[in-house]
Amino acid sequence: xxxxxxxxxxxxxxxxxxxxxxxxxxxxxxxxxxxxxxxxxxxxxxxxxxxxxxxxxxxxxxxxxxxxxxxxxxxxxxxxxxxxxxxxxxxxxxxxxxxxxxxxxxxxxxxx
Amino acid sequence: xxxxxxxxxxxxxxxxxxxxxxxxxxxxxxxxxxxxxxxxxxxxxxxxxxxxxxxxxxxxxxxxxxxxxxxxxxxxxxxxxxxxxxxxxxxxxxxxxxxxxxxxxxxxxxxx
Numbered sequence: 001x002x003x004x005x006x007x008x009x010x011x012x013x014x015x016x017x018x019x020x021x022x023x024x025x026x027x028x029x030x031x032x033x034x035x036x037x038x039x040x041x042x043x044x045x046x047x048x049x050x051x052x053x054x055x056x057x058x059x060x061x062x063x064x065x066x067x068x069x070x071x072x073x074x075x076x077x078x079x080x081x082x083x084x085x086x087x088x089x090x091x092x093x094x095x096x097x098x099x100x101x102x103x104x105x106x107x108x109x110x111x112x
Numbered sequence: 113x114x115x116x117x118x119x120x121x122x123x124x125x126x127x128x129x130x131x132x133x134x135x136x137x138x139x140x141x142x143x144x145x146x147x148x149x150x151x152x153x154x155x156x157x158x159x160x161x162x163x164x165x166x167x168x169x170x171x172x173x174x175x176x177x178x179x180x181x182x183x184x185x186x187x188x189x190x191x192x193x194x195x196x197x198x199x200x201x202x203x204x205x206x207x208x209x210x211x212x213x214x215x216x217x218x219x220x221x222x223x224x
Contacts, residue, residue, distance in 0.1 A: 006155075033211055040121075042201065042216035043156070050210060058211065059113075090155055098144050098205050101212055103155035 002027045006104035023091035032074035037088040114139040118215025127224045135202035136184040142204040150199045192222045
């Protein structure tokens, strides 16, 4: 079955450490996205990529980095520059027209 | 850029009643408006969507209406059931048509 897989489901990080969240899709979608979800804040766009080797900043990109070396993969690195990284992170993919926007099951990151 | 406002933030109904969630958007160029349902600890799932050339779309107990002139769209759930309890998000395509911008969500509680 086609889908989008995020790993790990739970992640703990010490302050000052970088951490990478994985996102893989086998839907043959061109576009991929990262959102951050905080209680009462909805989903806020971090980064998105419409094609391989190209990506753009969303509304809250500071303290995050991404790469898009393969169509199927869009990993997100939360750097030590992100002041408040504890959140639920969601990856999504879609056609370029935004149809079929499909989410993964999320990664909950906690800074300890 | 695009901004999406969603109301109410919480909604409680009795089983069998109807529920209505409303969203407004700012960019008249937006042309795609999906609705997502998110259950606890999971990623959002698409439940219905509408494109700008259509005023209404229905799928069993769920319907979405779009008023492009007023720049608002609504989700209608009829004959609500306890399993409809979840967080619902509306979204609109971004100004560049490259990502979805989400509202802050509505927590729907259906009591039996």
